Each structure stands twice: as C-alpha cells, then as structure tokens.
Amino acid sequence: MRTRVKICGITRQQDADFAADSGADAIGLVFYPPSPRAISVAQAQNVTRGLAPFVSTVALFVNPSVADVSRCLDAVSVDIIQFHGDESPEFCSQFGKPYIKAIRMKPDTNLAQLSEAYGSAQALLLDAYQPGVPGGTGTTFDWSLIRQIEKPIILAGGLSADNVAEAIKQVRPFAVDVSGGVESEKGIKSHDKISAFMREVANA
C-alpha cells in the first residue's frame, strides 16, 4: 500500500499549493501560539484558499480550549483535527470531526492501551518525546518501540529525505508526517526538500 504523506506547519499559500502539487495527501496548520509555525485563523483561511481537491487540511492544537477549536472550525475548512497535547479521548471526540491523537513515545508507552483508550481516533500519530516541548522537535525516536496496533499509525518526528525511506522500511506506517525536515527556516517550506521527501517516499 502507498504510504500517505502529511506536510505540517504550513504558513504560506504557495507552500500549501506546492505540497499538494507534489502529491501530499494532507497539509497541517499549527494553531498553537508558542510554535514558530503558528498561524491565526485569518492566515489559515488564506493558506487554504484554492487548495486542490482531495488534499486534506489538518488543524493541529496543543491543549486548546473548546472555544479555540470551535472558532477555528467555524472559519476554516478543516477535515481532520490533530490533538498534540494531553487531551482526553472525551475532549477530542466532542467536535464531531475526525481526529488524530499524537502520542509522544517513551520506552514505557503502551500503544495497545492508548489505541483502545482513543478508540474514536482515526489514527495515532507517533512523535518523539522531549520534555517541555509538545512537538515539532525535529528529532527521531527509537522506532523499535512501535508495536503494530489496529489503528493506522502516522509516523512523525525528525523525518526528512535522508531517513524517511528507512523509516518506512522499518515501521511500515500508514502515513508519514514531516515539518522541520522540509523547511528552509522555521515556518517556511523548502520546495526542493519537499520534492526530495516525496521522491523518497514514492521509492520506499
């Protein structure tokens, strides 16, 4: 099966369009103000304006309020929500939208248990754990910690054109998610790096 690709942390319309034209299945928008890739609802409307059909828009939050999420969903055409903090299954499932739950992997993470707890999630996104930083760390984690679960797995954390083929070979995830690995600077995507990443995924 083809490995799907999500390119996260998009802040500019030209990067969203380039990702879509390059074959990305989803683009991610970060609604987490401390992130260098954070965008406002108004910016998100611009970024997604004219996005090609069949490319999903993922809205990323870290421990948001209900009002934060609702305000975004009311104004932006969001297909999937990505919860990247400590949100409970009840919190995540209240918005009537498909959602992805991010799990920051530690040696004792019990994926089977989490997969059951977040039964309403569409997929689990597995990211590196770094104390005090919720995500977008640009670091990989020990992929041998991953156990196969019923749910689709989205592999994230420090991926780039240099390691994504090996990651796919080892993990066989449903999808890969990249942010820092396709940037020229934080929040600005490198089109050359996106092309190289997409090539590596296609050939993996």
Ligand SMILES: O=C(O)c1ccccc1N[C@@H]1O[C@H](COP(=O)(O)O)[C@@H](O)[C@H]1O
């Ligand atoms: O991108 C961010 O700034 C960010 C902030 C807070 C939570 C998650 C964030 N990004 C997500 O982190 C992973 C891994 O990113 P990277 O490829 O290692 O840079 C990815 O899922 C992003 O969506």
